[in-house]
Amino acid sequence: MNTDDMDQLLSQLRRNARLPASQLAERLMMSQEAVEKLIAECEAEGIIRGYYPLINEDKCADKKVRAIIEVTVRPERDLGFDRIAGNLAKFNEVTDVTLVSGSYDLQLIVVGDSLQDVAGFVSTKLAPIDGVQSTRTHFVLMKYKEAGFQLEDNEEYDRLKITP
Amino acid sequence: MTDSKSRPDRVAAHIAALPRSGIRDFFELVIAMDDVISLGVGEPDFNTPWGIREATIYSLERGRTNYTSNLGLLSLRKAVCEYVAKDFDVRYDPEKECIITVGVSEALDLILRAVLEAGDEVVYHEPCYVSYPACISMAQAVPVPIVTHKEGQFRLDPAELEKAVTPRTKAVLINFPNNPTGANIDFAQKQAIAEIAVRHDLLVITDEIYSELTYGERCKSIAAFPGMKDRTVFLHGFSKAYAMTGFRIGYACGPHDMIEAMMKIHQYSMLCASIMGQEAALEALRRGRNDMESMRREYRIRRNVIVKRFNDIGLSCHLPEGAFYAFPDVSSTGLSGTEFATRLLQQEKVAVVPGPAFSRHADNHVRCSYAVSLDDIETATSRISRFVAGLTA
Numbered sequence: 001m002n003t004d005d006m007d008q009l010l011s012q013l014r015r016n017a018r019l020p021a022s023q024l025a026e027r028l029m030m031s032q033e034a035v036e037k038l039i040a041e042c043e044a045e046g047i048i049r050g051y052y053p054l055i056n057e058d059k060c061a062d063k064k065v066r067a068i069i070e071v072t073v074r075p076e077r078d079l080g081f082d083r084i085a086g087n088l089a090k091f092n093e094v095t096d097v098t099l100v101s102g103s104y105d106l107q108l109i110v111v112g113d114s115l116q117d118v119a120g121f122v123s124t125k126l127a128p129i130d131g132v133q134s135t136r137t138h139f140v141l142m143k144y145k146e147a148g149f150q151l152e153d154n155e156e157y158d159r160l161k162i163t164p
Numbered sequence: 165m166t167d168s169k170s171r172p173d174r175v176a177a178h179i180a181a182l183p184r185s186g187i188r189d190f191f192e193l194v195i196a197m198d199d200v201i202s203l204g205v206g207e208p209d210f211n212t213p214w215g216i217r218e219a220t221i222y223s224l225e226r227g228r229t230n231y232t233s234n235l236g237l238l239s240l241r242k243a244v245c246e247y248v249a250k251d252f253d254v255r256y257d258p259e260k261e262c263i264i265t266v267g268v269s270e271a272l273d274l275i276l277r278a279v280l281e282a283g284d285e286v287v288y289h290e291p292c293y294v295s296y297p298a299c300i301s302m303a304q305a306v307p308v309p310i311v312t313h314k315e316g317q318f319r320l321d322p323a324e325l326e327k328a329v330t331p332r333t334k335a336v337l338i339n340f341p342n343n344p345t346g347a348n349i350d351f352a353q354k355q356a357i358a359e360i361a362v363r364h365d366l367l368v369i370t371d372e373i374y375s376e377l378t379y380g381e382r383c384k385s386i387a388a389f390p391g392m393k394d395r396t397v398f399l400h401g402f403s404k405a406y407a408m409t410g411f412r413i414g415y416a417c418g419p420h421d422m423i424e425a426m427m428k429i430h431q432y433s434m435l436c437a438s439i440m441g442q443e444a445a446l447e448a449l450r451r452g453r454n455d456m457e458s459m460r461r462e463y464r465i466r467r468n469v470i471v472k473r474f475n476d477i478g479l480s481c482h483l484p485e486g487a488f489y490a491f492p493d494v495s496s497t498g499l500s501g502t503e504f505a506t507r508l509l510q511q512e513k514v515a516v517v518p519g520p521a522f523s524r525h526a527d528n529h530v531r532c533s534y535a536v537s538l539d540d541i542e543t544a545t546s547r548i549s550r551f552v553a554g555l556t557a
Contacts, residue, residue: 008465011461023469026468026473027468027538028465029468029472155211157209159209161191161195161515162517164185
């Protein structure tokens, strides 16, 4: 697999995962078959793990509550953070799990129907887990940018139509 | 009442003789229409990267609103010379061999006025940016065009250059990557041009404003070839690579006597480039590289799409190696570039610039900028396809 082609393919898909292979082929100066093969390889090797829409949650009728949870964890002999992180990731309420450096260990994003719902999950499910030493919950108030896209575009741009 | 007819003709003859830019005429036509998709724009569609804008605002907050040295901020000249050494392989002294100007446009005007006398000849290649022959004429010299051709991918043929040189030739003006053709020249061609310049003792003025937007291999500047540094004035700026057209910052690097002569004109006419623009340019060099590279990747993708679509439509188009223009040949439609552009605008509301704006020999071509979104490129080329199909139906 040509890594340069793959980088270009991934950067196109990061911006629009719904682009058909025919359009990707034009952009990357490849044949459509070559693009399809490359995508299939990326999927087979687990480089591409899925495709999902970028949604401005503020505009959804069904408003969910989101929280960023900072979790400190006691690492385990031989396993480090992997087993606990893997178990936290199994909860459906948890959408993201990231190991970070700094004053805490794992950053989770937890989604629920209400503040109480999320708080209940943290106090009854998350905090009691053996090895979880502390949690701090930050409810999300507003999201401005995600995955490189600004959710509300605040720039006006007025170019001349013809310039030398 | 004064009668304008009785007034003497006050406009200088050499100014009256300048043609209006062909782009301006077409511009008037375009602004009168709504909902036009324009491929006629010679500037990036990106806004200036936020980091650069933010640094400019911060410089205003600090009260950096004064004149600068005529040559420009020394900090910027140092950054420019470091950048030119690293990316173009030629070393200049920021104290003596570099001047910051109001865009490359001013730098070009300065060097031409600094070296040319009435009757001198300047050889340049067409199709070219609209201001070249005009600026040479304004310096009271004679523009000597060499026509570049589609068959040669619009590169300057060194043999043609040598044929155009006469005892009156003072300078050669080159621009690669090229506006409007997207052509570029490689190591061997630069070397051949350099040898001609040395052989005939010519000054070379190289406008490298599109150099970052090179999609193939990028070769060092002609100024870096043996014997060339002392006879080359290197012009560059921030407009295209960093999407900073409105900041109006360019620069020239060259031998001390050339820069000094340019500085004399600049100090009496312009004084200095705006400090806000200079502060922005400094930030672009310090921290703008990733933004620049991501814009280049995007232009490359757009180029691939627009060129393939033109060729699919039957408008023969070479693959441009740089800048952000495609220059398709429209002669297969039976129309001239001017007719093609005019009728396309009227029927399909797509604006492209007719080739004659860049050379009277380029009326088989139109210039299409791909510094527009992929969506617009896709819509515009679909409309062009429909337009071309309608012509042959």
